[in-house]
Amino acid sequence: MAEPTVNCAVECVNGCVLGDDCPHQAYREAASKFIQNTSIDRMVEIAEESLHKRLTRSIQGDNLPDLPPWPDA
Numbered sequence: 424m425a426e427p428t429v430n431c432a433v434e435c436v437n438g439c440v441l442g443d444d445c446p447h448q449a450y451r452e453a454a455s456k457f458i459q460n461t462s463i464d465r466m467v468e469i470a471e472e473s474l475h476k477r478l479t480r481s482i483q484g485d486n487l488p489d490l491p492p493w494p495d496a
Contacts, residue, residue, distance in 0.1 A: 429441060439451065
């Protein structure tokens with residue numbers, strides 16, 4: 424029997440509809456373990472580090488967009 428196609432973002436908002444047959448069960452368990460074992464302060468630190476990395480990466484030389492010339496005032 425073929426596995427049913429489920430859009431988890433839509434159909435599993437109130438819990439997994441596939442239960443033990445969920446192909447993402449390992450990820451769900453890892454996420455639950457992370458939430459249980461990580462303080463909210465550490466989660467905030469992780470988010471801040473991620474934001475800093477993304478902002479730094481976006482402003483590095485080769486990633487700057489072509490900006491129009493500055494108008495002479």
